[in-house]
Amino acid sequence: MxxxxxxxxxxxxxxxxxxxxxxxxAVYTVGEGSGWALGVDYSGWTSDKTFVVGDTLVFNYGSGHTVDEVSDSDYKTCTVGNSISTDSSGATKIALKTAGTHNFICAVMGHCTGGMKLAVNVAAGSTASPSGTPATTTPSDASTRNTTGTTVYTPGVTTNMPxxxxxxxxxxxxxxxxxxxxxxxxxxxx
Missing domain, CATH: 1.10.287 (Helix Hairpins)
Structure with a gap:
């Protein structure tokens, strides 16, 4: 017993x-319905999103593409061959474990210069304030995080929902x- x-x-x-x-x-599907492909405006896709440590990026793509995490300089110049990590499975999940900028490119020749590049600024997330109450680094004007998957409620924002x-x-x-x-x-x- x-x-x-x-x-x-x-x-x-x-x-x-x-x-x-x-x-x-939060789980973000990169490019949402368009996925990881040529001709998608990834800087526009990230513009209304707040990424924090613990979130996950999901890259969905067909054969003939890769997801390579690269340095800032390799991202800016679309340099391949020095990747921090690489995957070509067609369904790459990247856990955002550290704060800072994370840069991703497709390492297939011409794809990065053709727009298959994504820079994600990741905030540290929740930290303790001096009073001991949690303080968050996400904007206070967002009631939900715009994601595909988990929706996160931001306290202090009213909605018409029950x-x-x-x-x-x-x-x-x-x-x-x-x-x-x-x-x-x-x-x-x-």
């Missing part, structure tokens, strides 16, 4: 932590956490 409660409690802790972590990360829901109609991260906790506590106590 005691071991069953310990296992349930361990599962509860894991689920709460997983819900918290996944609630604040309480606890984001502008896209999905549960806010805090409501998802509360809902998960209630369900898990009910399960543990049963």
């Amino acid at each position: 005691g071991s069953s409660i310990s296992v349930r409690f361990g599962c509860l802790i894991f689920m709460v932590l997983y819900t918290v972590a996944s609630s604040f990360a 309480q606890g829901y984001s502008a896209s109609g999905t549960l806010s991260p805090w409501m998802a956490i509360v809902t998960t906790c209630v369900a898990l506590f009910t399960w543990v106590l049963s």
